[in-house]
Amino acid sequence: MQLKDRRNRAVSETINNIRGALADGPTITSLEQAKPILMSLCAQTELFSRTDFPLPEAGETERTFLIHEDENGEYALYVNSGLPGQTYRPHDHGGSWAIVAAVSGREKHRLYRQRNGGPNGNGNGNGKVSIEQVGEIDVQPGTAVSMLPEGIHSIHALGDEPLLHLHLYGRRFADQSTRTEYDLENNTIEQFVLEASFEIEDAR
Numbered sequence: 001m002q003l004k005d006r007r008n009r010a011v012s013e014t015i016n017n018i019r020g021a022l023a024d025g026p027t028i029t030s031l032e033q034a035k036p037i038l039m040s041l042c043a044q045t046e047l048f049s050r051t052d053f054p055l056p057e058a059g060e061t062e063r064t065f066l067i068h069e070d071e072n073g074e075y076a077l078y079v080n081s082g083l084p085g086q087t088y089r090p091h092d093h094g095g096s097w098a099i100v101a102a103v104s105g106r107e108k109h110r111l112y113r114q115r116n117g118g119p120n121g122n123g124n125g126n127g128k129v130s131i132e133q134v135g136e137i138d139v140q141p142g143t144a145v146s147m148l149p150e151g152i153h154s155i156h157a158l159g160d161e162p163l164l165h166l167h168l169y170g171r172r173f174a175d176q177s178t179r180t181e182y183d184l185e186n187n188t189i190e191q192f193v194l195e196a197s198f199e200i201e202d203a204r
């Protein structure tokens with residue numbers, strides 16, 4: 001069997017098992033059960049070579065490959081192939097739960113929650129809102145991070161090794177609603193739609 005067929009088969013199995021774990025909805029407990037299932041896929045490193053998921057060209061920092069989505073856009077699994085040293089401000093995922101696990105490379109994820117009503121809870125689109133850190137995890141081979149639909153995280157570079165991480169979302173990027181990004185210094189937010197802000201390469 002071709003490597004791509006083997007990967008697609010392993011991906012289907014993984015998604016089916018995760019779908020089973022989340023059958024009663026995404027909760028802290030069910031996402032914790034789903035994490036090791038995605039980590040097992042990551043451990044099959046031969047399925048995720050740099051030949052199939054090359055690093056970005058000069059001038060770019062990352063590439064995003066789609067390797068699965070359900071017909072209705074749920075359970076969207078992306079491979080993120082990136083240079084070391086990337087950071088992202090705290091953000092949510094437009095109402096989608098998420099799990100991030102590593103084939104190779106390390107990055108630090110900080111997890112947050114809102115201290116007050118939040119961007120929608122106080123009826124204010126771009127007002128002041130503050131968040132507080134509630135956890136921190138280094139995502140590297142053998143670990144993973146999960147977030148509820150309202151989960152917020154920031155990403156901080158660790159190490160010199162390029163990244164090859166799997167990002168699984170409850171809904172594909174195009175179906176995620178408005179994302180909120182948080183400015184920690186000024187306690188302000190920016191809201192945006194992710195759709196079409198970068199290229200997604202189909203590697204199914």
Ligand SMILES: [Fe+2]
Pocket residue numbers: 091092093153
């Ligand atoms: Fe994120």
